[in-house]
Amino acid sequence: MNIAVILAGGTGSRMGMVDRPKQFIEIYGKPVVIHTIEAFEINEKIDAICVICTKEWQEDLSIWIKEYDIRKVRWIGNAGRTRQESSLNALDAIKDDATGDDIIIIHDSARPLISQRIINENIEKATQFGACDTVIPAQDTVIRSLDGEHLDSIPARHELYLGQTPQSFKYSIVRKAYDDYFSKPENERPVMTDDCGLVLASGVEIGMAMGDKLNMKMTTMEDLLLIKSIIRTSR
């Protein structure tokens, strides 16, 4: 079974909007999170979807799921205080139905332009390697600075990639990585910004699926403007 996990628990504070997190902003009359869920809903390899969001938005989410005739959402789970907690809650939500070899595809709700190819490549690579990250090659030169004022080094660009989502794993692998991580006292847990960092720390080999520039994350108002400006209405 291939299970998509859509993380929609963020508060979107960088968007500046006060009444709703970014994933619930509407683009052409439909919330961003629904656009994102639909990309997985229509993928024939995805069997079920788990959506993680804050309690206060779960009723709205349920209404939209009905309104837009989304049929694969089987679980709606609570968001945690951190991304890791949200992912853990998702793994807990699906635990009775997931088996060790099932593929879990974890995706940011704020990346609504994900393509079917990326989803399929994630499933393929996670099946092959046990874990998979979605990346795009770095096209600009990346500068490393430790103090934010002085340049420390310029890493070789050909070795650098930018991470996107989805990040996909066999259930047994991601489960073990999360159990190990959360078995440590809170103050001893390393800071992680994504699920792959956590799985990599547990010593698992991670394959790479090629992402897409269009699979951009909506973080700021400028991103929203960009996304809206490249979408054309169909005729």
Next chain:
Amino acid sequence: MFVKSYKITEPKCFEIFLEDINEVDVLVRPEYLAICKADIRYYLGNRERTVLKRKFPMSLVHEGIGVVARDKNRNFKPGQRVVMVPCEKAECDGTKCSSCVRSYDYLLDNYCPKSSFRSSNADGFSKEMINMKTDYLLPIPDCIGEEAVFSELISVGCCALRRANLWGKKVEEISVWGDGIMGYIIALVAHYGLGAKVNVMGINREKLKMFDFASTFLVNDLSALPQTAVCIEAVGGNASADAINQAIDSVFSGGTIILCGVAGENAPINTRMILEKGLTLVGSTRSNTGDFAKALELLEIDEFRKRILRLIEGVDVVDNIRKYYEAFENASRSDSLGKRIIKLVF
């Protein structure tokens, strides 16, 4: 939902479009596509400038099969392979307009001027997902692989025989002009669909060798060509007139000539002989869903399917716009009988 597509915006120029589409009946992911001559004419800009301006931007390609992603009405299962019929009947309120074809049941959907045809007056199949009405999708039987991408061309052959009322009749022999892909497919349809002996006329010895199920003749030596009651012209272009005139000469009096080729210019043909022989000329290029169903029936015949498979010269995985360009460049340079087909990945 957001869907990507490739659209031609001017000759030799494709752009990536990202559109928000609304679901109608069935969402289908186009999987295998074949580029046809009409697509190449748009790509190369070989149509009037005003026509192109009116049609662009437009997604090209109308020969394709896909995989059902979702069906609101649950007639199809997700993952089910389907043939996508490129024509769609216009919504009709029953009022007869000046160009109404409803009285001519043999013409059907595709001849209504208000109907749409993909990659002509509506977007073609070069899309990540496409909205289709249930009536324009046909399930592909398991025994048929990606060769089903040729269903559209086969359906045109089936349509030609339907238009001449030949289905279900005993037809001893048919002569077909044209050694291109359309001639090949029509000859196959006549042979396996009607059980007829088929004569094929062409100019290219190498291509004619592929017609090993038929008797073949070079057009400059038809002395041994027997007369038949039915002739089919599948030549098109500037050679149409010569082919039609040869057919007029070789058809029995009272016979039928089916015209399937799109002539380059107005074709000068021997109308005196048409009158003398009392011939019937039938124009047929536009197939409908019933013809597609017949095409799939034929593809279930092993020998027929194997001969269609010969037309696939390779499969190109097109997972970016650069490869999409390459596919069109290759198709526009190709002079072979078969085609390379596209596996579309967005």
